Amino acid sequence: MAEKVVEIKKLYYAYPDGTKALSGLDLDVFRGETLGIIGANGAGKSTLLLHLNGILRNGASDAVKVLGRDMTDKNIPFIRSRVGLVFQDPENQLFMPTVFDDVAFGPINMGMKEGDVRRAVEEALKEVDLPGFAGRSPHHLSVGEKKRAAIATVLSMKPDILVLDEPSSNLDPKHRRGLIDLLRRLPLTMIIATHDLPLLAETCSRICVMEEGRVEADGKTADILQNYPLLEDYDTGALLHISRRSTT
Numbered sequence: 001m002a003e004k005v006v007e008i009k010k011l012y013y014a015y016p017d018g019t020k021a022l023s024g025l026d027l028d029v030f031r032g033e034t035l036g037i038i039g040a041n042g043a044g045k046s047t048l049l050l051h052l053n054g055i056l057r058n059g060a061s062d063a064v065k066v067l068g069r070d071m072t073d074k075n076i077p078f079i080r081s082r083v084g085l086v087f088q089d090p091e092n093q094l095f096m097p098t099v100f101d102d103v104a105f106g107p108i109n110m111g112m113k114e115g116d117v118r119r120a121v122e123e124a125l126k127e128v129d130l131p132g133f134a135g136r137s138p139h140h141l142s143v144g145e146k147k148r149a150a151i152a153t154v155l156s157m158k159p160d161i162l163v164l165d166e167p168s169s170n171l172d173p174k175h176r177r178g179l180i181d182l183l184r185r186l187p188l189t190m191i192i193a194t195h196d197l198p199l200l201a202e203t204c205s206r207i208c209v210m211e212e213g214r215v216e217a218d219g220k221t222a223d224i225l226q227n228y229p230l231l232e233d234y235d236t237g238a239l240l241h242i243s244r245r246s247t248t
């Protein structure tokens, strides 16, 4: 049986203001799979993803295990070097004076040598179609360019697990296609939260549906996307379109 790279057991999380976001969530992710996470606004998708490298923690360090390690202070630096998390809002990911510095930040922190850092940055910027952007200020990019730069900051780390929160939001059709092709090429474990169901249909082998802080359904992509009663309130128009395509 494939190795479990993420093991989450009975994960509860409430924000400091008391809002309950995760309510006893269980989830296993296996090495090499591409898992889609869908669910309505506020279902808890981003909150879940922020637990995968310890940005959010609920106190019980054994509720979330990544690459076989509990989410403890001691393990977090290792986990962060292996899990690349792209935030829903790129503004939270870009904080250096230049795009180069932002994309180099992870590799430098991981102790990569200068030449290797340069190569990793160049490759990552090429993957997201931002060649020539290294010297630009991240704050003066368009929203879609920021999103792509944020993805590059994580690709440059060459992570084992790629965690993407709404990766296609604000991308134009050409760059959305480029992203899908990239995701299909990358031989990584991936966890993708999105409302872009056609993207999931093309990239994911499995989909979890979240509702009120829990995984409500979990199955093969084609089964979930054709489960009309399950997704009735979610997006039947898109579903019809996708299920026709994925069954032909």
Ligand SMILES: Nc1ncnc2c1ncn2[C@@H]1O[C@H](COP(=O)(O)OP(=O)(O)OP(=O)(O)O)[C@@H](O)[C@H]1O
Pocket (backbone or CB within 6 Å): 015, 016, 017, 019, 020, 021, 039, 040, 041, 042, 043, 044, 045, 046, 047, 048, 088
């Ligand atoms: N910083 C915060 N403080 C308090 N409550 C929050 C905070 N961030 C999110 N929440 C609440 O936690 C719940 C889950 O939010 P989350 O952002 O995880 O949802 P989501 O599934 O990612 O939604 P979306 O599809 O809009 O991205 C919601 O009820 C939301 O209002």
Ligand SMILES: [Mg+2]
Pocket (backbone or CB within 6 Å): 045, 046, 047, 088, 165
């Ligand atoms: Mg979200």
